[in-house]
Amino acid sequence: MALVDPKTAPGAATFPTEASWSDASKDLLCLTTGSWRTEKPIVVVEKCTYCGQCYLFCPTQCITPGETYFPIDLTYCKGCGICAKECPTQAIVMVADGDEADGSPADQT
Ligand code: SF4
Numbered sequence: 001m002a003l004v005d006p007k008t009a010p011g012a013a014t015f016p017t018e019a020s021w022s023d024a025s026k027d028l029l030c031l032t033t034g035s036w037r038t039e040k041p042i043v044v045v046e047k048c049t050y051c052g053q054c055y056l057f058c059p060t061q062c063i064t065p066g067e068t069y070f071p072i073d074l075t076y077c078k079g080c081g082i083c084a085k086e087c088p089t090q091a092i093v094m095v096a097d098g099d100e101a102d103g104s105p106a107d108q109t
């Protein structure tokens with residue numbers, strides 16, 4: 001049986017990040033999941049050790065490497081909380097957003 005490289009296979013997408021979900025067959029950053037989020041992650045920059053766990057585990061790939069920590073693009077964040085669960089220093093906390101906070105649409109910034 002021939003082996004297929006998922007990055008060059010027909011239908012494969014090119015991703016700006018290298019994460020757990022990079023072999024998915026469509027570009028995840030086209031889905032603006034932030035509009036229906038009920039919680040959003042906040043990074044406590046002082047607690048971040050730049051380990052990259054959140055970047056690797058975010059299923060929407062909306063976490064990217066920054067200068068001293070990993071910023072989150074809330075436009076594509078669906079509020080699943082995986083980043084907060086995986087962070088070994090509890091540098092990411094989930095807070096209420098959108099309907100859960102004040103009944104408004106989720107914060108996109
Ligand atoms: S909550 Fe965290 S892991 Fe989930 S989509 Fe948002 S940034 Fe990614």
Ligand code: SF4
Pocket residue numbers: 043047048049050051052053054055069070086087088089090091092
């Ligand atoms: S998992 Fe936590 S400590 Fe590691 S880079 Fe992300 S925010 Fe920083």
